[in-house]
Amino acid sequence: MPDYVIIWEWLSVAIRWTHVITAIAWIGSSFYFVALDLGLLKVPGLPKGAYGEEWQVHGGGFYHINKYLVAPERMPEHLTWFKWESYMTWISGAALLMVTYWAGANLYLIDPAKMELATWQAILISGGSLAIGWLIYDTLCKSPLGEKPTVLMLLLFVALVIMGWGYNQVFTGRAALLHLGAFTATIMTANVFLIIMPNQRIVVADLKAGRAPDPKYGKIAKLRSTHNNYLTLPVIFLMLSNHYPLAFASDYNWLIAALIFLMGVTIRHFFNTMHARKGELWWTWAVTAVLFVLIMWISSLGLNQDSYEEAQARPMTAVETHYAQAAGFDEVATIISGRCSMCHAREPVYEGIYHAPKGVFLETPKDVARYAKEIYVQAGLTDAMPPANVSFMEAEERAKVIRWFRAADGMQLATK
Secondary structure: OOOHHHHHHHHHHHHHHHHHHHHHHHHHHHHHHHHHHHOOEOOOOOOOOEEEEEEEEEOOEEEEEEEEOOOOOOOOOOOOOOOHHHHHHHHHHHHHHHHHHHOOHHHHHEOOOOOOOOHHHHHHHHHHHHHHHHHHHHHHHHOHHHHOHHHHHHHHHHHHHHHHHHHHHHEOHHHHHHHHHHHHHHHHHHHHHHHHHHHHHHHHHHHHOOOOOOOHHHHHHHHHHHHHHHHHHHHHHHHHHHHOHHHHOEOOHHHHHHHHHHHHHHHHHHHHHHHOOOOOOOHHHHHHHHHHHHHHHHHOOOEOOOOHHHHHHOOOOHHHHHHHOOOOHHHHHHHHHHHHOOOOOOOOOOOOOOOOHHHOOOOOHHHHHHOHHHHHHHHHHOOOOOHHHOOOOOHHHHHHHHHHHHHHOOOOOOOO
16 A cells, blocks of 8 residues: 555645646736737728737748637637636646645644644635635726726735735745735636636627627726736746745745736736837836845845744644654654755755755754654655765665654554
8 A cells, every 4th residue: 555645745746737737828828818919910901890910920830810809790600718727727726735735734834933823723814815815806806996907906016915914924934925826826817717707708698699799898808817917927936936945934025025026017018018019128127137136135134934042942833742752753853963954954054055945944853843744755755855865864764764754653664
């Protein structure tokens, strides 16, 4: 019977793989259609009701594309809908949130130093914030502010900054940025599922019934699509932020995230303007560079981490106590401290390593107990860590890690 941790890890891999693939498909189609829409030309001889056309070449063939601002005179026999890329990106992302942050709440989600939460409370805040955030955003869009796109975008930015700050008051830094990304992605997918697609269905139904479609539905959908376009790049960063301790482990991670959103705006504005054939606004790249330098400076103001002394004095959580009481823990703690702590330390000593990879510390026995499963997978079942086995971890030491973890989880003792 396979080790349950192996099954769980591969389940996580499958979900993450699905998430990446579907996200690529969604982002690709989104960027393509925005560029197409902005590049349409109004030329003589367009079909009745057509707004503009575009000629493109790809894969050895030529494509002639017409866009109807409201709808063509009659319903075409074949109509391709672009929706499942968005839906599956969100569904797989939600599943990954559950597998990683909800199932691993004690490690990745809850920070007792910020707020003492039971697992169910943390999960409720996690899921509830995504739903409440959408309702607030949707209400703003449907208010008179919907007629003032620039003001609405500024309010959306303020709301995202507030959410980022709020998440950081409750969750770990890693979870705070991830949830801000999930919050934004939920808005984007809900725009597709609850606004854009229903509006398109109304237009299609009108066409089939022989009625002239109301242009307002296309206008509403265009507003939400524009929001999605400008939010895409920041979401990608936030979803990858768990790889960058300088971003998520900072006291000012919410401010770093705010500047990342602004960078997304400046970059997209350059390409959107270029696709619209209104010139190339190179100054936007200068602004982007300034924002990036500012982010680097903010990250240098101090990482949000406890000191070695504070880590030693901190009482163990129930989960940490469980693994610390298992047979072989003391020996494993000594092994991991000797083989891994030169990099995974609050002040790394390994040349070229300035911050613990992914913000994982393995200096103290409490650290080892806290990251029990990760140690088991990375340095027990596999030789992923230390990388290239730079600290010469021996096979018998890895076997001891396996025996300790399986003993802690009440599994049958196995030798390597």
